[in-house]
Amino acid sequence: MVTNLPAEAKAKFVKYMEAKTPEEKLKALEEFLSAVPKHKGTENLVRWIRRRMAELREEIEEKQRKRAGSSGLQFFVEKEGAAQVVLVGYTKVGKSALLKYLTGAKVEISDAPYATRFPVVGMMPYKDIQFQLVEAPSIIPEGGGWNTKVVGLIKNSDGVIIVLDAAKDADSQLNGLLSFLEGHGVVLEKPRGYVEIERAPSGGIRVVNYGILKCTEDNIVTLLNSYRIYNAIVKVYGEVDLDDVEKALFERIVYKPAIVLVNKVDLITGEHAKTLEKYLSMKIPLPLMLASAVKGFNKAYLGELLFNILNIIRVYTKPPTGEPSSKPLILKKGSTVLDVAKAIHKDFVKRFAYARIWGRSAKYPGQRVGLDHVLDDGDIVEIVLKKY
Ligand SMILES: Nc1nc2c(ncn2[C@@H]2O[C@H](COP(=O)(O)OP(=O)(O)OP(=O)(O)O)[C@@H](O)[C@H]2O)c(=O)[nH]1
Ligand SMILES: [Mg+2]
Incomplete structure (x- = not known):
């Protein structure tokens, strides 16, 4: 609960929101922190402020380093393939070994801790697509x-593989990683609801409700006005209450789909492996896989788990007088013919006459459909354009 902040504190927060440079933001946050009353209800808020301050300090230092001529660490990885998935874990759990086994990437596998100091990338083939795996330091x-920086890498990715070492205390590794991520605004379980607030130059407070709102729109307007926000678009997804709206002012929680991979099972007994699997799968509702980068394991099964959590489908386009493309388009589950048309060419939407489809979403092969037809994995789509 962060509600009931005194007006003075709210005014300081407004100053933070209005600050432009990291230096100004840091100063404004310091003032905000000292104005926030410290009690159970503000614990999370105080934690967020401290973390944000640490991030800003880092940003300022990085800027100074750059100005001094030394280039900052390059942690940004350009996306390639069907999706970008980050391997995350503590040191020596075998992330480099896994990356090498799954993608053939040239990486340093080492007994020394923290051997990987920058993100390392490899492409993992799965069916007729490829996942881009990134080993995070x-x-x-x-x-x-x-x-x-690793958090930044994760926030920019499409999904996460949490890597644990079976030969060490897997439970405490998992707890540690989950609370680290949560502390940095990343959750791996789909939240029951979330809010996005976009500031707007005018138009008042507009609530766009895609879910279930557990308060009135007037409540939201009053709350935002108390932070001197008079123009904004508030988007509600899933089940959301007024508290969630206030939290969204301070911090955006990011949800990343994830699987848990327990590596080095070759070092434990079959009995131990079974108990561990049972225990972990009861503890967290994420897909779980036991593996060994040394002995090898079922790569296709891992590919299938990734494909499922990423919520994607493969769609093959086909010209009216030709064969379907061998390389699929990767789209979000629930995508329609409109998304395919847009992906091919912007004129395709304007000139669209109808489409013919083959595959799981078709009632019969070659069914004629419109732009709003929802596609399925493996579908073939032929778009027929209007003649001028
Ligand atoms: N027995 C066994 N050893 C493994 C396995 N995977 C990795 N190792 C060993 O564990 C050690 C650490 O492996 P790395 O892959 O370098 O670990 P990392 O997670 O990348 O660690 P960083 O240095 O922090 O990047 C190496 O000596 C590997 O040979 C496995 O499945 N079984
Ligand atoms: Mg490594």
Whole structure:
């Protein structure tokens, strides 16, 4: 609960929102922090402020480093393939070994801790597509170092593989990683609802409700006005209450689909592996896989787990007088013929006459459909254009 902040604190937060440079933001946050009353209800808020301040300090340092001539660490990885998935875990759990086994990437597998110091990339083939796997430098339990940059990498990705070492305490590794991520605004379980607030130059407070709102729109207007926000678009997804709206002012929680991969099972007994699997799958509702980068494992099964959590489908386009393309378009589940038309060419929507489809979403092969037809994985789509 972060409600009931005194007006003075709210006014300080407004100053933070209006600040432009990281230096101004940091100063405004310092003032905000000292104006926030410290009690159970503001614990999370205070934690967020402290973390945001640490991030800003890092940003300022990075800027100074750049100005001094040394290039900052390059942690951004351009997306390639069907999706970008980040391998996340503590040091020496075998992330490099897994990356090498799954993608053939040239990586340093080492017994020395923290051997991987920059993101390393490899392409993992699955059916007729490829996933881009990125090994993130290991999370440092003591904090600091590149931890924040790894969070940035994760936030920019499409999904996460949490890698645990079966030969060490898997439970505490999982707890540690989950609370680290949550502390940085990343959750791996789909939240029951979330809110996006976009500031607008005019138009008042507009609520766009895609879910279930557990308060009135007037409540939202009053709340935002108390932060001197008079123009904004508030988007509601899933089940949301007024508290969630206030939280969204301070921090955007990011949801990333994930699977848990327990590596080095070759080092434990079959009995132990079974118990571990049962225990972990009861603990967290994420797909779980036991593996060994040394002994090898079922790559296709891992590919299938990734494909499922990423919520994607493959669609093959076909010209009216030709064969379907061998390379599929990757679209979100629930995508329609309109999305395919847009992906091919912007004129295709304007000139669209009808489409013919083959595959799971077709009632019969070659069914004629319109732009709003929802597609399925493996479908073939032929778009027929109007003649001028
Ligand atoms: N027995 C066994 N050893 C493994 C397995 N996977 C990796 N290792 C060993 O564990 C050690 C660490 O492996 P890395 O792949 O370098 O670990 P990492 O997670 O990339 O660690 P960082 O150095 O922090 O990047 C190496 O000595 C590997 O040979 C496995 O499945 N079984
Ligand atoms: Mg490594």
